[in-house]
Amino acid sequence: MEQGEFYDAALGARTQSLFRDVNERVKEINSAFAEHLPLGDWVCECADNACTERIALTSQAYEAVRADPKRFIVAPSDDHVFEEIEDVVERTERFWVVEKEGPAGELAAKVDPRRIGLRGSEEAMHSQDGGDVTVFRSLSSAEDGAGGR
């Protein structure tokens, strides 16, 4: 893989990982307000860093996706799929599931907060295990302006 392609894959994985974290926090909020919310309201995890589209799915469906660290939930449209780094593995009326492939998938798995206890889980808040996020260092300087993932 060319270095530029690696950067593109890493940027995509980094941003999708951050939106995965958003949904992990949404999960906590859904739980806190469970009496008000029959169906969870989640955020599209696609690789467009300007996307804030909302997706309705059950907690069970969300958990099924989270069980695989290479999978992400996106809004049900080709506009939210980046074929260079992922494949659509499930299509429903309300959401699609994409699976990241190659280096992007490996990076996404490395920073999965459920596997490395990183980024805000209660048990990891004082952990010394920061997980392997060093791969993302210096990506910011490689980005040519905002917008791309």
Place this chain on the structure above:
Amino acid sequence: MEQVAADEKTPAERKALNEGVFRRANEKLERAANDLDFADADSLVPFLCECPRPECREIVMLRLREYENVRSSGRGGFAALGHEDRSIERVVARNSRFVMTEKFGEAGDVHAQADPRG
């Protein structure tokens, strides 16, 4: 995260506690953004609107320095445009992405006391 139950709390207190749920989630998102190297000056980071409506899941994009500015006061918060609740908070700053708010009265006291930063 502990569940927010309907109880005998006043409306202002209830709203402040609701906003606290979002604030705690956003504190974790800030750590995630730092870990994933979004700490540069220009990156916009997705946070959750801190308005008091339990059903709100609006994403608000802030730079980390803007977020830190909000968190500098225990009574401070931010909300998507139009999501501020003027019965418990005043708008102290506004831009094209969000309003920065400061809670007052009972809501301000409750919010400040529950500030995870102490």
